[in-house]
Amino acid sequence: MADPQFDELSAKQQGILRFLETFIAEHDYPPSIRDIQSGCDISSTSVVDYNLKRLEEKGFIRRDREVSRAIELLGGSAGSRRRTVPVPLLGKIAAGIPIPTPPDASTIEAAPDTIELTEDQTGGRSNVFALRVDGHSMVDALINDGDIVILEPTQSCDDGEMVAVWLKAENETTLKKFFHEGERVRLQPMNATMDPIYTSADNIEVQGRVVTAIRPF
Amino acid sequence: MADPQFDELSAKQQGILRFLETFIAEHDYPPSIRDIQSGCDISSTSVVDYNLKRLEEKGFIRRDREVSRAIELLGGSAGSRRRTVPVPLLGKIAAGIPIPTPPDASTIEAAPDTIELTEDQTGGRSNVFALRVDGHSMVDALINDGDIVILEPTQSCDDGEMVAVWLKAENETTLKKFFHEGERVRLQPMNATMDPIYTSADNIEVQGRVVTAIRPF
DNA sequence: TTCGGAACAGAACATATGTGCCGGAACTGA
DNA sequence: TCAGTTCCGGCACATATGTTCTGTTCCGAA
Numbered sequence: 473m474a475d476p477q478f479d480e481l482s483a484k485q486q487g488i489l490r491f492l493e494t495f496i497a498e499h500d501y502p503p504s505i506r507d508i509q510s511g512c513d514i515s516s517t518s519v520v521d522y523n524l525k526r527l528e529e530k531g532f533i534r535r536d537r538e539v540s541r542a543i544e545l546l547g548g549s550a551g552s553r554r555r556t557v558p559v560p561l562l563g564k565i566a567a568g569i570p571i572p573t574p575p576d577a578s579t580i581e582a583a584p585d586t587i588e589l590t591e592d593q594t595g596g597r598s599n600v601f602a603l604r605v606d607g608h609s610m611v612d613a614l615i616n617d618g619d620i621v622i623l624e625p626t627q628s629c630d631d632g633e634m635v636a637v638w639l640k641a642e643n644e645t646t647l648k649k650f651f652h653e654g655e656r657v658r659l660q661p662m663n664a665t666m667d668p669i670y671t672s673a674d675n676i677e678v679q680g681r682v683v684t685a686i687r688p689f
Numbered sequence: 690m691a692d693p694q695f696d697e698l699s700a701k702q703q704g705i706l707r708f709l710e711t712f713i714a715e716h717d718y719p720p721s722i723r724d725i726q727s728g729c730d731i732s733s734t735s736v737v738d739y740n741l742k743r744l745e746e747k748g749f750i751r752r753d754r755e756v757s758r759a760i761e762l763l764g765g766s767a768g769s770r771r772r773t774v775p776v777p778l779l780g781k782i783a784a785g786i787p788i789p790t791p792p793d794a795s796t797i798e799a800a801p802d803t804i805e806l807t808e809d810q811t812g813g814r815s816n817v818f819a820l821r822v823d824g825h826s827m828v829d830a831l832i833n834d835g836d837i838v839i840l841e842p843t844q845s846c847d848d849g850e851m852v853a854v855w856l857k858a859e860n861e862t863t864l865k866k867f868f869h870e871g872e873r874v875r876l877q878p879m880n881a882t883m884d885p886i887y888t889s890a891d892n893i894e895v896q897g898r899v900v901t902a903i904r905p906f
Numbered sequence: 907t908t909c910g911g912a913a914c915a916g917a918a919c920a921t922a923t924g925t926g927c928c929g930g931a932a933c934t935g936a
Numbered sequence: 937t938c939a940g941t942t943c944c945g946g947c948a949c950a951t952a953t954g955t956t957c958t959g960t961t962c963c964g965a966a
Contacts, residue, residue, distance in 0.1 A: 500761035501719050504953055516915045540757045540953050544717035588807045590773060614831045634906050687902040689851050721923055733945045757923050
């Protein structure tokens, strides 16, 4: 969508637009005409209506007529609200400890922190959870200490998917690309220069599919 | 905040809550009492009002009395909306090409794609931009082909910050931790096992501070 | 200057919308 | 069975709120 030019608006219209953003941010619902009137020091409701019509013509907002507070602000303007999902940060992931799966309701309730992610970051999946990487044991997956990995609970996976795997014999959690190869499985590090691990299928336990990895600085 | 128990609600109240979520997701503004009434097949507005009062008592929603459509749904329930910022995806970042800085208004307008990030992911910074990593030249920064790095434009930086640096003599872009050391600078790879680069201060050009790195799968 | 449109003021109007009241059904505990 | 509570239905009412009408002011074009 072509982003409308903010500069082309009159001072009053820019003020209304800013007021809309702050009001919605504050209340979670849009203001009425009279809210805008008092909030922007405008003398008449008709002036507000007039300018809202202009803003609608120019594609900044959408209104549903006859419906109160039915102002929806469009465009990529800062402060727009998108659907986000709270992702529980369930704990740490490290080489030596199994990850807490399956994350049941009580675990999620007790999560001390949650991370807000947009829906495209979770790929629309609803039951994902987050773990903070502890230590440098996953550098072969190009995952650093302090990174956050977003996982989707699963016991099985398709070839080539990035999964968290528990190696029973080795007593170790690792992140690898998964490939079935007859009796055994191949666990391929993301780092192409490193060699894969081969092990028997019953030595491993898939604990989750990696949806995203995030590294905050 | 203790998340209220969804199960404790009557079927009607659960229906109302779900209707609220979908209505807000669809319209960007909350429904009126009568919208809920028809949307949930409830016979009377007073019943809706009654159940909304219960929902408010139990902490699922907040209402502003006397104000139409002033229903704000609380809690980490899926479908909540948070403030997000659109981050322009300006292009690729690769070893051999300088990154497009400074990103001026026209560049940003012309950005073919934008990524929605939550405000905590951008650290509240407003002028960040995103680049998709092309190639494996930054594995020493634990950044993979296809990763997305979020940058904040800057020409200078403090010691220890992760920055995108243009090496003039080498004709190369790289991501390193930056340290002033007298006449020269030390560029430290994130991967602790790798050796730093030392070069003179006037051979480098800081192009941006790395805010976040995201790896979608 | 005159004309016309854009923007504004003020008020009246029509409807949208939350709320209160009364009564009844369904259930509960004594 | 009876009183009490919870929940529902229906309706009227007050007000919150969008819309419209009339007139005014400002400003640039002809």
